[in-house]
Amino acid sequence: MTSTTTPPMGAAELAVESVTLTAGAHHLVRDVCLTARPGEVVGLVGPNGSGKSSLLRAVYRVLRPDAGCVRVDGADAWALPVRRLARTLAAVVQESAADFDLTVRDVVAMGRTPHKRLLDGDTAEDRLLIESALESVDATGLADRRFDHLSGGERQRVLIARALAQRPALLVLDEPTNHLDIRHQLDVLGILRELPATVLVALHDLNLAAYYCDRLYVLRDGEVTASGSPSDVLTPELLAEVYGVTAEVTVHPRTGAPHVTFLPGAPQRPGHSGSGAGGATAGGSAGRDRPPS
Template sequence: MTGSELSVEGVTLTAGAQRLVEDVFLTAGAGEVVGLVGPNGSGKSSLLRAVYRVLRPESGAVRVDGADAWGLPVRQLARTLAAVVQDSAADLDLAVREVVAMGRSPHKRLLDGDTAEDRHIVESALDSVHALDLADRPFDRLSGGERQRVLIARALAQQPALLVLDEPTNHLDIRHQLDVLGILRSLSATVLVALHDLNLAAYYCDRLYVLRGGRVVSSGPPAEVLTRELLAEVYGVDAEIAVHPRTGAPQVTFLPGTPARPHAEAGPSAG
């Protein structure tokens, strides 16, 4: 399946009197890996919730392949979009294999059993995240990192054209962080992913959107977005940015002390 096109058009999200996200525009082209970065509380998770239809926009629209995502039947959207969110499915009293098989549900009728193709897809999804050895273990007895890999496998078993992930590298050791992001990078699906680690975001994402206070303050290729001035303004830290000699991606090194005050003309561009 080829990737879907995602368009977030002027989305504003609120919770009571609190404004979580304000007038955000974002696009992800078919097959792109687009990253959301920003400090805690900047609106990344809230924006993702609007995309995978948990938090309805107060204004604006989320469109998948031109269709209003909030106007589509749930089952129809689930055949296109899969989400991996933080702390989901923690109490499932199922074997790992059964959890991953849940990803096949949007492609089946209510009482359909698993086919040989379904079982093959589940096995392949588990194998891709190095979790085949967990297949028969109870999901609720796994470590945080093991659970995370299983939930990613469940999303992969759904075979989505659009994959939305909120901090998918949480709880993972370095090897599995690289493995998971490498898988996302290799998919034909479009990927929208929130990440804390700026160096991982710089290497694996085609484009970045930087959020602060619920607004996009910069967007574009990582080499254009990740500047010393932006990191000082958005994160309140001093940093050096260099091009890694082997990967060619920007490499951020954080420095102790008070960040240099950015010059007005070098600040982040609106995105």
């Protein structure tokens, strides 16, 4: 699998400014601030129910903030015309129940829609972008199959290809490695790492997040608990506090990224010795090269 997708039109800057989302009396997200600078890969991590998906929905305009603002290149994303935003932002959502009665190629071609006028056909450039996106996610062999006949992992790769065909300046993904085998997890994250676009991605796998993301935001109960480089954020103390687990964090000898090993047993209370954690903040991501695709 090769990353041959034509580069996006550039990279956008994302600013989430004191966003609060509620459902009745319940806060989904409370006063969250987040930035993703042009070309960065920024990861959202946290336990189930911490607010990751809700926050992403505010960014790609499904949940309107009760307070605060989402800005893309300085403009209020919720005030932009839908078509204009779609030319800048693409989303791959976790809970997609899409059951298109279309071929895979036609589904990927939908990514070109924001760049066309009504009833426009595919141009030669469109066809090149579609084929390139299919190749980038190892789905060329699926192109003529019906989307609704695919496995969960195959569908996920096709939906990522659709987003790539859109050529977004800002790409938002909610658990894009869901349903993917190990090889395709690494390939997809490698593609995101190479894109000149800005990427905001929610991930469950902390080691993948540590390796592929420039910065991480840790959510817990709808609030940002920590943010910074993976080496600053992924510490045994934070993992005990946020996830309620015992973990050892070391620096991987080959990648230079933090590597989390989860251990049996409840985390020790503050003040007790013998946590077994070592090297939690040594090394880290600041000086390592971008990982290969």
